[in-house]
Each structure stands twice: as C-alpha cells, then as structure tokens.
Amino acid sequence: GDSVTQMEGPVTLSEEAFLTINCTYTATGYPSLFWYVQYPGEGLQLLLKATKADDKGSNKGFEATYRKETTSFHLEKGSVQVSDSAVYFCALSKGYQKVTFGTGTKLQVIP
Amino acid sequence: GAVVSQHPSWVICKSGTSVKIECRSLDFQATTMFWYRQFPKQSLMLMATSNEGSKATYEQGVEKDKFLINHASLTLSTLTVTSAHPEDSSFYICSARPPGQDIEKLFFGSGTQLSVL
Numbered sequence: 353g354d355s356v357t358q359m360e361g362p363v364t365l366s367e368e369a370f371l372t373i374n375c376t377y378t379a380t381g382y383p384s385l386f387w388y389v390q391y392p393g394e395g396l397q398l399l400l401k402a403t404k405a406d407d408k409g410s411n412k413g414f415e416a417t418y419r420k421e422t423t424s425f426h427l428e429k430g431s432v433q434v435s436d437s438a439v440y441f442c443a444l445s446k447g448y449q450k451v452t453f454g455t456g457t458k459l460q461v462i463p
Numbered sequence: 464g465a466v467v468s469q470h471p472s473w474v475i476c477k478s479g480t481s482v483k484i485e486c487r488s489l490d491f492q493a494t495t496m497f498w499y500r501q502f503p504k505q506s507l508m509l510m511a512t513s514n515e516g517s518k519a520t521y522e523q524g525v526e527k528d529k530f531l532i533n534h535a536s537l538t539l540s541t542l543t544v545t546s547a548h549p550e551d552s553s554f555y556i557c558s559a560r561p562p563g564q565d566i567e568k569l570f571f572g573s574g575t576q577l578s579v580l
Binding site for chain 1: 469497501506507509569
C-alpha cells in the first residue's frame with residue numbers, strides 16, 4: 353500500500369538556520385503530496401502542496417518540490433524563526449481518497 | 464477559515480471504562496468526518512470514515528465494536544472507545560471536509576491524548 357517516510361525528530365535549530373526535513377513516499381499512480389503543520393494546541397493545517405511531478409509548493413517561506421524520480425518531497429526553509437516551532441507532517445493523497453501521513457517531525461527553533 | 468473543534472484535548476481513564484471523544488465542524492456542514500490514531504513514533508493512521516446518517520467505514524484491522532462512531536448530525540461526530548485498555552492509549556485526531564471540496568480542504572481538530580491506566 354501507499355506509505356510516507358519522513359525523518360525522525362526532534363530537529364533543533366537556531367533561529368535563522370536553514371531547515372530541511374526529508375520525506376519520501378511509496379505509491380502507485382500519481383499522488384498529490386502535502387506538508388501539514390501542527391502548532392502546539394492546534395489542529396493540523398495544510399502548509400503547502402504539489403499535485404504533479406516537478407511542481408514546487410511554497411508558503412510562508414517554506415518550499416518543497418515534487419521529485420518523481422527520487423519519490424521525494426523534502427521540506428526546506430532558508431531561515432527559520434522561533435514561531436516555526438511545530439510538528440510537520442508529510443502526506444500523500446490520490447483524488448478524494450484518504451490521506452496517508454508520515455510520522456511527523458518535531459521542529460524546535462531556539463533564539 | 465473553517466474550524467474543527469475536538470474535545471477533550473486529553474483524558475485519563477481506568478482500564479475497562481469507556482471514553483467518548485467529540486468532533487465538531489464549527490462553520491460548515493460535514494457529511495463525512497475522519498478519525499485518525501497515532502501511536503508514539505508511528506504514522507498518523509486512518510481508523511475510520513464517519514458518514515452522517517449511516518454506518519461508519521472502518522479501515523482494515525480496526526475493531527468496529529471497540530471504536531464506536533456516531534455521526535448523528537452534519538456538525539458532530541463522536542468516537543467512543545469502549546472497555547478501554549492500556550494498549551488503546553494513543554493520540555486521536557478527527558478531520559472534516561466541506562462537501563464537494565478537494566482533499567486539500569481537510570480541516571483537523573487539535574487531537575485528544577488518551578491515557579488508559
């Protein structure tokens with residue numbers, strides 16, 4: 353079945369550091385790929401998405417590129433802030449079907 | 464934006480008791496809601512799809528008699544963990560999607576941490 357693998361956390365970075373959270377997937381067909389973010393005490397929120405190969409999703413300074421050849425969708429941000437501290441989930445979906453999530457990666461940014 | 468409210472945010476119960484978790488869509492009607500579970504260091508796994516006015520659809524390996532789902536109205540779905548045991552301790556999250564919207568329009572509750580003693 354479909355699956356998503358993302359790097360284990362927690363990831364601790366200093367403010368303004370470069371962030372990469374790795375995500376790879378296994379799926380048949382052509383899934384859409386997502387990154388969700390969960391801030392403390394809140395529900396998961398869609399951060400960005402990409403629906404086909406080579407698409408780049410971006411939002412709030414975060415970017416991820418849909419790489420079909422490496423089945424990856426790594427999340428990057430050039431300069432993290434303390435307010436980016438949260439748990440990040442990589443996910444995939446096909447059409448209206450269920451969403452398959454990774455394990456989540458906790459990011460802690462220290463001043 | 465659309466909000467999904469989930470209560471309680473955490474609950475501790477004794478083994479053998481039942482626990483009810485509520486999931487409400489606050490500003491849209493949700494004919495379908497989803498219940499997920501996450502064990503430590505594991506993926507967020509879909510447990511069941513809750514359908515308003517009909518029976519829930521359970522994923523393979525999820526006991527429907529243990530995890531009772533009731534979607535009695537267009538804004539409320541409940542998950543009841545019956546005769547809870549320590550192995551049911553987990554993080555439970557609900558989600559809902561406005562009718563006719565793509566999967567990216569999925570809104571999540573803040574989750575319920577269940578600890579069974």
